[in-house]
Amino acid sequence: MAHPFNLVETPLSLTYGIVFAALILLYVAKISSFKQRCLDRIPTIGGPSYPVFSYIGAFRFVRGAKALVQQGYSRYRGGVFKIARPDRWLVVVTGSKLMEEFRTAPDDVLSFVEATNDTLAISYTLGPNIRENEYHIGIIRGQLTRNLGYAFDGMHDEVVAAFGDEIRPQGNEWVAVPALDAMSVVVCRASNRAFVGLPLCRKREYVDLCIGFTIDVALGAFIINMFPTFLRPLVGSILTRVPKAIKKGVEHLGPVIEDRIEKMQENGKDWAQKPKDMITWLIEEAQGEERSVRNWALRILTVNFAAIHTSSTSFTHALFHLAANPQFIQPLREEVEDIVNKEGWSRASLQKMRRIDSFLKESMRYNGMGCLSMTRKALKPFTFSDGTVIPPGVYVNAAQTATHHDEEYYADPDVFDGLRFAEEEGQNMKHHLISTANDYVPFGHGKHACPGRFFAANTMKTMLAHLVLTYDVKMENEGVRPPDRWFGPASGPNATAKVLFRKRQL
Structure with a gap:
């Protein structure tokens, strides 16, 4: 032997x-x-960095990420630091110099796509087709953005109709409206006027599906990421509601998609009445196995996921600021009235509303959607100019809230000033809502800045302009803005807070 x-x-x-x-x-x-x-070699914030003991910092991060990031930002400003999460280390970048190096890093070294795929567990929530083929991103960046002027009339019409359905004050009376819920519906309807058109964008079951899908994906990703990698396919198929939502999406969107295909086949590629919407563009761009009703319906729901959560959250933040600071209502109202009386409603006139633009930009600076932004996953070692090496598998982020409240970049940064960016016409584009910079990152920055930010800005500016012309607003507790809700590094407006509306008093 x-x-x-x-x-x-x-x-x-x-x-x-x-x-x-x-x-x-x-x-x-x-x-x-x-x-x-x-x-x-990277300094740690929040607790020990030793194995097992690092969970002390991870627990603190879940309970108070904003404070930890601010602590690290203040202590290591211009450098980097790390914070433990239950499942990984996060490295946070600060200072303009390192931020510039961070945002210009090659995709095969610091990957936005892989970080997003992991965070949203896309392979198990939205599915491998969405992970491997992002052709809808090109449509958002291209066709959707190019057709904002064409889509404006429909979007404005839908904003007016949606506000009228969600907010119904009687006479001179104030009516209390759950702000986040109502604004989510308005955003969904306005967005889907451009995505799928009438009458589906007004169908309540479809609107509820799109809003619910956003929650389903986020909750599903949270649950899936709690499990070891080898269990995630099983968990994704059993414990999430996404597959059921996709099935309902097919029920709503299937007849519209099939009718569109039939008309395109009958009338040719460039028929005169062909709708310029997301359904048309997806049908025209899809190749191979993507050409199925289920896959097109999934793409529509995916685009809604990207649009609804960010815009409804951001607009509700702005609404709270407006209702708590009514001194801004009149200057915003005067600007809108002056421009609309001269030029009417159009995308061109909307672009001239600098105060409206400024108010939304200041709200996004002040609140944002969390204390971190621009998450990237290191696929290869990356070395900053200060000698810091980011090893593969580590996630790198920008310190969003701390940067936005840094007095080096903004005067009186902890004061909300709705007209902070209201420059005269012709001033530098950096003051505009859609512009990104190393010191302004709600939409990210660099080549992976949010491709839908032009569409989102159009939607929110139309909503705010209509709101100030049509309603008076105030908080239930006058002058007091409800505190944001935080979970780990993510934040959102208070989901139960109500805003009081009444018809505008002339």
């Missing part, structure tokens, strides 16, 4: 297997050691 360690007498295939396994273990150990050495 061969001795177990006698390689001479051991079968050759087994020998190769043992050697190969040993090499793999050595490689893993080397990589792990390199990763740990790199992380050890």
